[in-house]
Every structure is written in structure tokens, then in C-alpha cells.
Amino acid sequence: MTTSTALAQAAPFSTDERDAVYKAIHTRRDVRDQFLPDPVPNEVLRKLLEAAHHAPSVGLSQPWNFIVIRAQQDRDRVWRAFQAANAEAAEMFEGTRRDxxxxxxxxxxxxxxxxxxxxxxxxxxxxxxxxxTHNPNMDVYSTVCAIQNLWLAARAEGIGMGWVSIFHDADLREILGIPERIEIVGYLCLGYVDELYDRPELEVKGWSRRLPLEDVIFDGKWQGEA
Incomplete structure (x- = not known):
């Protein structure tokens, strides 16, 4: 008796398909401000969440959930929580860096x-x-993979995305009714944009820069600072 196994072909993408993948990767940006007010159609949002849901996950556990927030009053409450944390964050920098x-x-x-x-x-x-079994954080890493899938799909759809991380965890839990046992991994803002920076915004504005690839590749063993 033979058992058939469904296998997908592993043939390379066509040139146009490969170019599209790399274009999404290299032109993805963290959008902070330049969103348009145009609504994101439900069918497009569904496609983005479907892409996120197809991310790899440890043990196929699929540990993610997506809380979609559209109401202006709810977003305003989240923004106020962000503003309080952002004011605290500014005080952690000094001099021109703070400015x-x-x-x-x-x-x-x-x-x-x-x-x-x-x-x-x-x-x-x-x-x-x-x-x-030996790395308990793999479920969180899996959830980050889902976010990256969503980000690249959004780029392909002409939708900008920003990841906001400046919050007190307890504030988001209260506003969104998230129980203590659930880990908050990312708060994302999505919307259409009419233009994107050709380089990361923080690089354009002098905050930091992309490191040369050669600086982050080690051959065979760790070669950085001990």
C-alpha cells in the first residue's frame, strides 16, 4: 500500500515574481505620519491578515491574534496612552538627541x-x-514573523504600516481588554500613503543609518565584541 503526500513544486519564481518580492522587502518602510484618510477595504485587510496568518510558527502553534481597532474614539484613547509614554521616552535622551x-x-x-x-x-x-522545548520564546518569534508577513503584504498593496512600541503594557491591556496571560507583541498602524521615503525615515532624519552588510556577517564563529 502506498501513501500519497501532497507536495508543492519548489521551482524558483519567475524573474518578475522574484523582483516583486525583493521590491517589497527593500522598499518596506516604517510609516509614522504620512497616512491618508482613505479607508482600507475589508477585503484588502482580510488579504493582509491572511498573509500574516500564513507565517511560520513553532510547532504550527499559530499563537497570534489580531485585534483590529477602527473607531476613532478607541484610537484616541490609545494615542493618549502613547503620548504619556512618549513624553517619558523623550526625557531618556539628552541634548540635541532629545530635540x-x-x-x-x-x-x-x-x-x-x-x-x-x-x-x-x-x-x-x-x-x-x-x-x-528548549527556547520558550519561539512563540513570540513566530508572532513577529506574522507581523513581517503582514508588513510585506501591506507594501505590495500600497498600504503603509508603522509599528508603535512606546506604551506601558498595562495601558494597552486596560484599553483593549487583554488578559495578563496574553503577550502584547506589536501595535500597528495601517493606511494608504501617497509616498514613502526612499530610505528609512530615521536615516533620512539623521537618527541612525543602515549598517553595511559586511559588518554584520561573521564567518564560522562569533567575531564581534566579547
Missing amino acids: TYRALKLEGIRKAPVNICVTCDRSRGGKVVLGR
């Missing part, structure tokens, strides 16, 4: 028509999850 930080426009929460809070349910899959 540069304060000059960055971070209005995505209120301007983007769709916000998504991405969470990780660390109990999904049970106490012992294949692939997580």
Missing part, C-alpha cells in the same frame, strides 16, 4: 484608519510545543 526625538512626527495612531494590536497566546498548542 531630534521630539521633532519626529508620530501621529500614525490617530491618522491611520486601521490599527491592529498583535498578541501572542503562549498557552496555544499546550504545555509542550514541538520546537519550543
Whole structure:
């Protein structure tokens, strides 16, 4: 008796398909301010979430959930929580660095028509999850993969996305009703944009720069600082 196994062909993409993948990767940007008010159609949002849901996950546990926030009053509450944390963050920098930080426009929460809070349910899959036995953080890493899938799909659809990380965890839990056992991984702002920076915004505005690839590749063993 033979057992048939469904296998997909692993042939390379066509040249145009490969170019499209790399274009999405290299032109993806963290959008902070330049969102348009145009609504994101439900069918497009569904496609983006479907892309996120097709991310790899440890033990096929799929630990993510996506809380979609559209109502202006809800986004305003989240923005106020962000503003409080952002004021605290500014005080952690000094001199011109603080001034540069304060000059960055971070209005995505209120301007983007769709916000998504991405969470990780660390109990999904049970106490012992294949692939997580010796690294308990693999479920969180899997959830980050889902966010990256969503980000690249959004870029392909002409939708900008920003990842907001300046929050007190407890504030988001209260506003969105997230239980303590659930890990908050990312708060995302999505909306159409009419233009994107040709380089990361923080590079354009002098905050940092992309490191040369050669500086982050080690051959065979660790070669950085001990």
C-alpha cells in the first residue's frame, strides 16, 4: 500500500515574481505620519491578515491574534496612552538627541484608519510545543514573523504600516481588554500613503543609518565584541 503526500513544486519564481518580492522587502518602510484618510477595504485587510496568518510558527502553534481597532474614539484613547509614554521616552535622551526625538512626527495612531494590536497566546498548542522545548520564546518569534508577513503584504498593496512600541503594557491591556496571560507583541498602524521615503525615515532624519552588510556577517564563529 502506498501513501500519497501532497507536495508543492519548489521551482524558483519567475524573474518578475522574484523582483516583486525583493521590491517589497527593500522598499518596506516604517510609516509614522504620512497616512491618508482613505479607508482600507475589508477585503484588502482580510488579504493582509491572511498573509500574516500564513507565517511560520513553532510547532504550527499559530499563537497570534489580531485585534483590529477602527473607531476613532478607541484610537484616541490609545494615542493618549502613547503620548504619556512618549513624553517619558523623550526625557531618556539628552541634548540635541532629545530635540531630534521630539521633532519626529508620530501621529500614525490617530491618522491611520486601521490599527491592529498583535498578541501572542503562549498557552496555544499546550504545555509542550514541538520546537519550543528548549527556547520558550519561539512563540513570540513566530508572532513577529506574522507581523513581517503582514508588513510585506501591506507594501505590495500600497498600504503603509508603522509599528508603535512606546506604551506601558498595562495601558494597552486596560484599553483593549487583554488578559495578563496574553503577550502584547506589536501595535500597528495601517493606511494608504501617497509616498514613502526612499530610505528609512530615521536615516533620512539623521537618527541612525543602515549598517553595511559586511559588518554584520561573521564567518564560522562569533567575531564581534566579547
